[in-house]
Amino acid sequence: MLIFTPQNSLLLIAGLVNLVMSVLVFTRGLKNKINLYFGLLTFFNFLWAIGLIMTHSLNSIDLVGFYDRSTNMFGIGIVVSLFYFTLHFPYQMEKISKIKTIIIWLLAILFSILIYTKWFIISTVWVDESFNYVAYYYKPVFIAYAIYFVVLAVWSISFLLKKYKQAEGIIRQQLKWLILTITIGLIAGAYFDIVVSYFGDFKPGWLGPIFTIFMNAYVFYLITSSKEKINN
Secondary structure (H helix, E strand, O other), rough: OOOOHHHHHHHHHHHHHHHHHHHHOOOOOOOHHHHHHHHHHHHHHHHHHOOOOHHHHOOOOOHHHHHHHHHHHHHHHHHHHHHHHHHHHOOOOOOOOOOHHHHHHHHHHHHHOOOOOOOEEEEEOOOOOOOOOOEOOOOOOHHHHHHHHHHHHHHHHHHHHHHHHOOHHHHHHHHHHHHHHHHHHHHHHHHHHHHHHHHOOHHHHHHHHHHHHHHHHHHHHHHHOOOOOOOO
16 A cells, blocks of 8 residues: 655656656657657656655555566666756757767666666665665676766766857857756766665655756747747
């Protein structure tokens, strides 16, 4: 049975908001890569929120361990989707070489597989009678996972910074606020999903999706703005 604490209620709201944004953006057409990758970004944020709800609601340590692993996999989906979104938003300035593309996707697939093995999380155990848990990571692989996340996140911001330097007028202002919101969202997301997990403090992890919802809401406003039409 799910336990709807105030934290889980906020997570559910954040998850549903992301899901609505995902559906609305997908209905605008998946041929547009901006719509495609932002829709995937918000969908993975929805799954992230749901995964966290499950980890803080279930009394089966095996199921908690499964959903905890899954939240890490959803993190890969989030950062890869963000990477390709920023590459194309509001227009594409550069192309990613085939070698880099292969490396990005091979590592994404590799980590997605390792996450469900003891090469990523050695064990998940209860720490008290209130069903609080802790996961013990295989640190070399977890650190590699964190580096992969940070590299793609920084790379994503660099795309926007290059476009900001060349942009003028309203597009420049939009990119400035977009860079700020994405940076805050990434820092908060990485901290509450990766840093606190590394040090074994899983209680504040629910805050990650709450912070990133503001980033996604601003992006959603930009790409659905009929006035500016910056994604056409």
